[in-house]
Amino acid sequence: MSVPRFWREIPHKYRLLGSKCRSCGAVYHPRRPTCPRCGSRDMEEIVLSGRGRLLAYTVIRRPPSDLEEFRPYIVGLIELEEGVKVLGQIVDCGPEDLRPGLEVEATLRRIRAHGSSGVIEYGYKFRPALRWDKESSSQRPS
């Protein structure tokens, strides 16, 4: 695998992208060619902030085999600032650090490695927002 090519691909491949309807303003993730709300096809691609609030979460103790290395892991439902809801793995903390309404932010992390080929997939996961650390040191995730 060509490392330089891999890094060149990162900027567009790994931005958290959504679609915004130019007619009614609705925002979607993943991207959509038409707006389910108003039916418009006038959609623009937007880069989502990756910041949002945790709505709900659960701990996965028996994952599929290719995610075994992360066991147990947390999956959360996050409402991004733009109003879209996304599912994602929550990292850098334990379930005891989480509560509904917690501020989280997207972070680029390894998703899985493909056996002997060594190809490693990256993608977005979420972690408690850094400013949460600064403002409330008594609650910092371990």
Ligand SMILES: [Zn+2]
């Ligand atoms: Zn629309």
